[in-house]
Amino acid sequence: MAAKAKNLDGAIDVELRHVIKEFDVPRKDNVRFRAVDDVSLQIRDGEFFALLGPSGCGKTTMLRMIAGFEMATSGEILIRGKAMQDVPPFHRPVNTVFQDYALFPHMSVLQNVMFGLEMEGVDKREAAKRAAEALEMVQLPVASDRKPRQLSGGQQQRVALARALVKRPQVLLLDEPLGALDLKLRKEMQIELANMQTELGITFVFVTHDQEEALTMADRIAVMSLGKVLQVGTPEEIYDAPNSRFVADFIGETVFLPGCLTRKDGMFGWVQFDGTTIETKAALSDTNIALNANVTLAVRPEKINLFAADGNVKFPDGSSDSAEVYKTGLRRDPDINIVEGYIKSANYIGTDTRYTVNVGGQHDVVVRVQNYGLRSDTSFTQGQRVNVFWDAETVRVLTQ
Amino acid sequence: MAAGMSLRRRKAVEAGSKGGWRLATPGVVWLILFFVIPLLFVLGVSFLSRGARGVIELPITLDHYARVFQVYVPVLWTSTWVSVLTTVICLLIGYPLAFFISTQKSAAVRNITLFLVILPFWTNFLVRTYAMQTILAREGLINEFIVGLGGEPLTLLYTPFAVVLGLVYGYLPFMVLPIYAAAERFDFKFVSAAHDLGANDWRAFWRVVFPMTLPGVVAGCILVFVPCLGTYITAELLGGESVLMIGKLINDQFISDRNFPRGSAVSMVLMGLVLIALIFYVRYGNRER
Known part of the structure; x- marks a missing residue:
């Protein structure tokens, strides 16, 4: 970037x-x-x-x-x-770089870039000089007396950019x-x-x-x-911090869980999953959402995590801890939500593994777990009981 | 095509390797028998002498060509300016018309207007020219109208004006159709691009629209100019004795004077003029294809 x-x-x-x-x-x-x-x-x-x-x-x-x-x-x-x-x-x-470039097919690359300057009344020699500079800036590696159709898509794109930018x-x-x-x-x-x-x-x-x-x-x-x-x-x-379901859905991957807002405190709200008694704390997208309103929880798969319900939890540094002890440790932070569930399916995609986890019986969430070690260190098997947890700040409460 | 051979060229190479040239045989034979051989015959005759009662005989002479350039220069000149004027008028009418048709949103309107442009072809050219005569004649439609209003009848028929009018009427579709083809392909995003870069409508037209439709313009001009240059019927029926053009001159040499060598020489000069127009077409009309 x-x-x-x-x-x-x-x-x-x-x-x-x-x-x-x-x-x-x-x-x-x-x-x-x-x-x-x-x-x-x-x-x-x-x-x-x-x-x-x-x-x-x-x-x-x-x-x-x-x-x-x-x-x-x-x-x-x-x-x-x-x-x-x-x-x-x-x-x-203002100047425009058009979607399909709209380069003039009857003019050479240089003439295309000079066109805008000539319209301003810049004399030909000066226009040619400035056009050549603009082409240099966009790093066009071909002769400027070529016709646009002789160039590749990427090269045409650079010409279109130079043609617009030369007008400053x-x-x-x-x-x-x-x-x-x-x-x-x-x-x-x-x-x-x-x-x-x-x-x-x-x-x-x-x-x-x-x-x-x-x-x-x-x-x-x-x-x-x-x-x-x-x-x-x-x-x-x-x-x-998407402010609506559309934004959350359009940008990145999001799992939506329907629920009901039961409690509010400042920027945070407590949401009860539809039809279950699980209550989670999450960030309100709008502090004006009414209590008891039907809301949607927006959960990003990479912002939530999980660990095995029984046995040991392995960490990236190679150490491990008992699941019970780890869970107790997490519980000390009031912003951490922990929900129990089981692995419905696992989908290995190289850098990470996507687990579909059923929580509360009615709803699935997707969790992306980075494969930091060998696969055997981090993988969970289908049907395995797990704890899913997330920070209240990373899950958003949206209207409807 | 971004890379490699164009589709047309690739097709040509593939067809050639399969002996596709044989497909051209009927056409080539036809052209040799009925075009090349007669043309060579006319060329040969144009250098021979006229004997008694129109017999073609030796010796070889350049007299006929000399006479064309000494005596018939006014005829060549009349033919040329009548053809140029006709072409220019057809262009001035045809270009906007072609754009008007091509920019109609409704396909039905486009098809109907195109149909109207082609409609005159459904009637014989000779009949249409006679019809023009009855309109322009001294007792014709226009003059009857003028006299009816109390005016003096005008001399319209048998003037260069009548010939140009008849030619424009007859050949306008040949101008409209190729320009229409070019205008229909024209994408107005290029006008937006020109505007965006600071060109007003006038400059956007001359720097972008006109050059991009130029192949259609040149094709249309050739299709109008070439037949005008050799026109016979229109010049004869609407121009009469007052407008002597090459087509009529050739006809007179062969039919009235039975001077085949001189008629052949005038024909070869006409071909030369047409050739100049075609060279112009190849040079300027075929770019950007």
Whole structure:
């Protein structure tokens, strides 16, 4: 991951105020599809901001509205405090890297990159010089007199980046620019893009449906669904403290357990599993959730752990302890929840093993146990009785 | 294709290795018998002399070519400017029309408008040209209307105007169809990209849209220009004696004067002009394919 040494308390670069975008539905009069539904966002200067959501959630429409290709049905878009309603795309201080690059096929690589400068009235020689510099910056290793179709996908992606960056925009908009690349190249480009953004200090607004991509690169992420922004926050906030079932489900792996809120204390709540008497302490996503409300517990498989109910517990350093003694030790911490269960299935995936553990008779949780030693040291067998435990902070109480 | 041979080339190589050239045999035989041999015959005749009562005889001479470039230059000139003007007018009408059709959202509207463009082909060209005559004639539709309003009848028929009008009418579909093919393939994301990079509509058109549809434009221009250059019926029926074009000149040499060598020479000059247009096409029309 890129070393982040940014000051992100600066000015607001892009601001959306109650933006709504509706489209006509073909062949249906008076029916309008709301692609973006009352979105308000503030993107700070120099920030790497990701718009994350499944396809059709309105993220690309939002990007196109910032670029000026679509007009908002209502609401305001401001760039550096200036309203953009009447500003055509060619006068906005933003540039776009398009999803399939949209490189001009009749122009060479160099001509593509020079195009934006020529439109500004930069003279040909100066434009060629600056274009060559931009191509150098994106490390394009091929001759610039080639045509785009002679380049590989990764090379075309670099040209698209150079073509946008050579304009030195206030904001760079990227519409799933890595979507067409293979996995290995995509990983490389993620790191390269993040580094480049830190170096240039240009605000990046990045649209993606790939949660890992957003987590890897972004300073802040807006998670979208059905035209609405559900949560905005740093990758850590989004991952560790999702505010809704959708966010928890879309980002990373989560097991959901239905339950009932029986007690509240500050940031924490106590939840009784549906139909059982097991009560666990967990972090409230919203302190306003009413007592006795039906809630959902969101459990991340890698944030919970387990140990054998009988016999010895083995530790990474090679030592071991009696299960009873270990359990008693854990119980001393009031934030630790311990639930009994048995192994329903075990799934070995190399770095870790995924255990499906039945707890309380009705519900299963998934536990990811890292295989730190040899497999025999850590493995549990099907049907084995185990204790599952977690820290109250790592499990979230969500509404419904 | 990102890497390796293009599909077309790979197909060609595979077909060639299987003796696919044999597929071309009927076409090649046809062209040799009915195109190459007659053409060589005309070429040969163009260097011979005309004897009494139209007999073709020796000696070999360049007189006919000399005469074409000495006496018939005005005819070549008329043919050229009439063809160029027709092509330009067809382009100015056809380009926006082709884009209009290709950008219609409804497939039904696209198909109907394309059908309307092709509809005139359903009637014989000669009939359509005669119809044009009755519209433009001194007692034709237009003049009857003008006289009805109390005006003086205009001389429309047997003018260069009538010829150009007839040619534009006849050849416009040949301009629209190839441009339509190019316009239909054109993706408007490139206009968005141009706008994004600071180009206004005008510059986006000239720097991106027009160059990317240029192959269609060049194909359309050739398809209009070449037949216009050799046109006979339109020039004869709508231009009469006042508009002498190459097609009519060739006809006169062969039919009225029975001067086969001179007619052949004029034909070869016409071919030369067409060849220049085709070289232009190969040079500029085939890029980006």
